[in-house]
Amino acid sequence: MFILSYVQISWTDAKPKLEKDPQGRAANPYLDQSDLEKLFxxxxxxxxxxxxxEYxxxxxxxxTTDAATKEYEDGKTVFTSWSTARHLLKDDTRYNKxxxxxxxxxxRRHVEDLQRRRKSTxxxxxxKHGDGKTASLVDSRKHLSGYKRSHDRR
Structure with missing residues (x-):
């Protein structure tokens, strides 16, 4: 977990810690400071x-589009509510990383991509089937069109 914590750390904050590192990762005599920062x-x-x-x-x-058909409290779905989606994702290590x-x-980008692909399909x-709209096509659009920019904010 030592390395993963560096995903969100700046070079300025990491450098003092790396200088104390027993593996000497910030003390390579063949690299100047700008090279070390670039590698970091x-x-x-x-x-x-x-x-x-992974996320x-x-x-x-x-x-998924199938998951979007399941409504939770107040009619929210994993497409319309970040808090609903987060509840399903939060126990996975990929979410936490x-x-x-x-x-x-x-x-949000994932949901928009799914909606765009589904709409295109x-x-x-x-x-392909002419102008006659079938009930299944109309129904499949309904559950995907519920996503709004004004989704709940936690």
Whole structure:
């Protein structure tokens, strides 16, 4: 867990800790300070990207169009309510590794992508089957259109 804590730390804050590190990670005589800082930034970016990819995989597993059909309190769904989605995600380590400030925006983007893909699929199906809208296509759109920018704020 030592390394994961560096995902959210600046070089200025990390440098004194690294200088005391028994492995000597900030004391390489072949690198100048700017090279050390550059390597640190690259490393923390890789860690963040890995966390983001794992979190996105979690979203793909939990926040699905099928999950959006289940309504919770006050008619909220995992598409319309961050707090509802968070409740389903929070026990997974991939959720906890993701920096707090990035969790909701990535969830929002995931939901918007699912809605866009579903709408595109429904539109293509409507074109393929002519102008006659089937009840299933209309119903499938209803549960996806409930997402609003004015979703609950925790």
């Amino acid at each position: 930034r690259e490393h923390t970016k890789l860690l963040h990207d890995r966390c983001a990819n 996105k995989a979690l979203l793909a597993e939990v926040i 993701m920096p707090r400030k990035d969790r909701e925006p990535l969830w 429904v539109d293509q199906d409507m074109e």
